[in-house]
Amino acid sequence: NAGVTQTPKFRVLKTGQSMTLLCAQDMNHEYMYWYRQDPGMGLRLIHYSVGEGTTAKGEVPDGYNVSRLKKQNFLLGLESAAPSQTSVYFCASKGTPHSTYEQYFGPGTRLTVT
Amino acid sequence: LAKTTQPISMDSYEGQEVNITCSHNNIATNDYITWYQQFPSQGPRFIIQGYKTKVTNEVASLFIPADRKSSTLSLPRVSLSDTAVYYCLVGSPIYNQGGKLIFGQGTELSVKP
Numbered sequence: 001n002a003g004v005t006q007t008p009k010f011r012v013l014k015t016g017q018s019m020t021l022l023c024a025q026d027m028n029h030e031y032m033y034w035y036r037q038d039p040g041m042g043l044r045l046i047h048y049s050v051g052e053g054t055t056a057k058g059e060v061p062d063g064y065n066v067s068r069l070k071k072q073n074f075l076l077g078l079e080s081a082a083p084s085q086t087s088v089y090f091c092a093s094k095g096t097p098h099s100t101y102e103q104y105f106g107p108g109t110r111l112t113v114t
Numbered sequence: 115l116a117k118t119t120q121p122i123s124m125d126s127y128e129g130q131e132v133n134i135t136c137s138h139n140n141i142a143t144n145d146y147i148t149w150y151q152q153f154p155s156q157g158p159r160f161i162i163q164g165y166k167t168k169v170t171n172e173v174a175s176l177f178i179p180a181d182r183k184s185s186t187l188s189l190p191r192v193s194l195s196d197t198a199v200y201y202c203l204v205g206s207p208i209y210n211q212g213g214k215l216i217f218g219q220g221t222e223l224s225v226k227p
Contacts, residue, residue, distance in 0.1 A: 004157075031213055042201060042217030043158065058214065090157045094213050101148040101207045101215060105157025 002026055004106035006091050012112045013081045021076040021109050023091030031094040032074040033058075033103065034066060036087040043090060049074055081113045118202045123222040132189040134221050136202030139183050144206040147178060147185045152199045152220070161200075162187070189223075197225045 007022040023032065030051050035043040035058075045058030047066040055066045063085060065077045074093075078085060088110050092103040119137040126132045138147070146165050150158040162169055164176040164185070175188040189196055199220040207213050 033214075035217075040219070042219050043215075044217070045214055048214060059216075092157070099146075099207060101146065101163060101203065101205065101213060102160040103158075103213070103215060105159065108155070108157055 004091055004093055004104050006089075006106040006109050008109060009107065010110045012114065013078075014114055015082060017081050018077070018079050019081065019111075020078075021089055021091075021111075023074045023076070023093075023106060024072055025074075025093040025104070026072065027093060027095065027104065028071070029093035029104070030071075030096045031103075032068065033092040033094075034064070034074065034076045035090045035092065036060065036085075037090060037108075038087050046076065046089075081111075083113045085111065086113045087111060118204055118218055120200075120202050120218065120221045122219060123224070125224050125226065126192055127226050128193055129191050132192050132196070132223060132225075134187045134189075134200055134202075134223070135184055136187070136204075137184050138202070138204045141182050141204055142206065145182075145204050146207060147176065147182075148203045148205075148215075149174070149176065149187050150201040150203065150217075152201065154198075158201065158217075192223075192225045194225050194227065196223065198223060 004025045033048040034046040037043045049068040052071040067075045088108045091106040094103045148163040149161045152158040162176045169176045177186045201220040
């Protein structure tokens with residue numbers, strides 16, 4: 001099992017450009033999440049999904065869109081990148097048991113917007 | 115999700131036991147206490163979760179007093195590889211739709227030789 005993988009690992013964008021980050025999991029998990037982490041801070045939830053075809057907003061959704069067309073994939077899109085979106089982006093997934101907060105995280109994508 | 119307070123940083127030496135305490139005065143009846151570990155340039159990793167008393171796994175122990183207003187993560191005989199940021203989170207995965215996590219700043223543990 002690869003677990004949770006993220007593509008790409010690094011990316012540099014110019015202000016106004018768009019891009020899509022891909023998250024894939026092979027654990028058949030229902031729940032998937034996108035977080036961002038800025039230097040010296042904890043993770044902040046951007047969007048999440050409780051199943052294929054569903055998405056919901058987290059703490060900091062502005063400037064991002066997501067899609068969950070397949071159960072194993074969760075895409076994060078930036079339509080018009082801004083320097084404030086320079087960050088490390090983590091994807092995570094969780095199985096269905098409601099009694100646990102155990103999420104599995106990917107290795108992260110480091111994004112720089114100039 | 116209840117607010118948590120934990121030390122910003124801690125230092126230790128190899129072979130020592132490390133205890134990181136987290137305060138959560140407003141914990142609700144249905145809330146669980148969960149700890150994550152994050153190494154530099156990696157995503158967080160689930161360590162342990164508990165509701166009351168003591169929970170132990172192969173990595174750590176979690177001590178929760180009867181009033182549940184605080185909890186202590188105990189790492190036995192730490193090594194240099196335990197240098198990481200440790201996050202304490204409190205919430206109810208049962209009633210929290212989507213199992214959302216709210217991360218604070220965490221405790222940066224530095225283990226020295």
